[in-house]
Amino acid sequence: MGEYRHRLKDYIREDTMPHRFCVGCGCGTVLNAFTNAVEGLGLKPTRMVCVSGIGCSSWIPSPYFKADTLHTTHGRPIAFASGVKIMRPDLTVVVIAGDGDIAGIGGNHLIHAARRNIDLAVFMVNNMIYGMTGGQVAPTTPRGVKTSTTPHRNVEPAFEIAELVAAAGATYVARWTTYHVFPLMESMQNAMKKKGFSFIEIISQCPENYGRRIGLRTGNDFLKKYKEQSIRIEKARGMSEEELKGRITVGKLCDRDRPEFTAELHDLTNELVLNLKQEGAT
Amino acid sequence: MIEIDENLCKGCEICIEFCPLRVFEKSDKLNRKGYYVPLVVQEDECVGCRLCELLCPEFAIIIMNE
């Protein structure tokens, strides 16, 4: 294959490239943005642990990103990541997985982690379908779409995940698409820097298993649609529901401060250990 | 300077479509995997915005700012 010359090759497990994502898949772009975000932040991968679940987007960090990685069971990366973070609060723990994984089967772990405000950066790649398994309906698939398990039409409405996570208590929530690579990269940096539960919903394209069902056949078809349909949150605030139909609101939903879970937990333990020490001294 | 690792390219054409200065064009050159790789046709127009480098899902583009 020849020597891998990319500027960021030290952040990638070289013998895993070229990666397995389909032509035009958004996962490659997300990996690109993530790697650039880490480099731009000056964060050393040796100080990171990347946790993922099951699905195409879960392959973004694992095996491609060169750091400690944990490829877990479907829906559970946030729970696994919580265990890692609690015992190593000094490491930057990032979860990258798909919408079916994080908000479908893993929904419970998502809302509780947000409620606890545990210091994790969760990047949920939302392609509105269960892509890896061939294109089954997801909790994020819009109403009416024909998928392999809703071959007639989808009769369920879709979740608004970023809003849900913000309501659950997360301290940094944003939504971007794979078209908005620069702001996405910056959001990822903010998410990883901030102490608290940071969540980014990344609307991403699956040309193979979703696109072909809705007439968007290539990565470009999707990206053009994202560019056309997206509208900044600040602008959307003044608009009616009717006006916002079919639009994707992008930007920062919230950025606030609340007590962080692992810090509170360690404070409690340290307090009790100290009490015991002092009791013994008297 | 724009460098394309042709053998990583999967011919998705995102760079061709989204470069604001139309630096790329589809070529009729096939790489080892059978994809048509993009061709840099207007290198002088490139301002080093790196949009192509970041959008490329394959890490196939390297922008080197002089």
Place this chain on the structure above:
Amino acid sequence: MMAINQDRKRYLGRLEGKTYFILGDEACAYGAIYAGCDFFAGYPITPASEVAELLALELPKSGGICIQMEDELASMAAIIGAAWTGARTMTTTSGPGFSLMQENIGYAIMTETPCVVVDVQRSGPSTGQATKPAQGDVLQARWGTHGDHNIIALAPNSAQECLDLMLDCFDLADSYRTPVIMLTDGAIGHLRESVIMPRLSSIKHAARKLAKPGEEVFGGPELVPGMIHYGEGHNVHVTGSTHLASGMRDVSTPQVHDVLVNRIYKKIDENREKIVRIEQDITKNGKARAGVISYGATSRPAYGAVKRARLEGKKIDFLRLITIWPFARKQVAAFGQDLDTILVPEMNLGQISREIERFVDCKVTPVPKIGGIPPTVDEICQAIREVT
């Protein structure tokens, strides 16, 4: 050998040598603290909640972390994640929660993650008799998760053993890089007995098997490869998919799967004799024609029945399984060698009795009892009379 850290020593120093009158569940919790448990994540469930409650109160005083997760799946996930940072971790549950944990237990087996799961068995299936004891999870402990795998499970029969065996559980988990199940039950868990807190000087922890940088974490020449923890800069790749010795996924090569799954199976199978523990009382001059094999809560009335039967002039041998899995095949085969019949009282419809049948030629008579009340000495003695 692992050293006991200062915070832990300070905490245990106030307990050692004392006699406490506590629940089996509470003894499990103290056992975990003695064993150096760094992290507990669990979810409430009868009759196991007391383990979590005591740990929540006491574990942080010794420097450990204790949290309640949103469900059992998250608890199991969190303890696996934490184990990869180097911590000794555990969770606790009962039947319904144990069922929920199976997928992640399988993940721990496949990724060879040391951790301890305390299953305080209760009457099932399903919600069953939530507050009543049973021994219905025995085969589930062995085969609950999908695929070919092996497991280590221990069964205490007293509050003291609840404490003592926890030390063995953590040591076995670290020595063999596997989850270990502590199969107690609601009878032992909710029984209050005297427990002597061990002296610190008598405690030795087996060290976790660790690899040197560059050594393979998921294969290599030994049955039990060493572990490398997160945060040490070695880009450890842990996955539940079939993987090479390096940890990198390879599901396409049949031989890779064959080698991996066989090794994980054999590391417990071929170390059976080092892991298995039993206790037996064989009649002198070996003239017994009948024997009783039991474990856990049932073993106490079972032994009582054996002693009473002997007073009635019968010659009965007795064997108690302390490790349920891996199964004590050699010991059970030797036990059954010259016997006509073996009775197996269990608080289920016959689970370990099937395993015993595989390894003895004599008749095996299950003595099942379900409904939530442990068998009595009278009941088991009656069963002995019926076959002798």
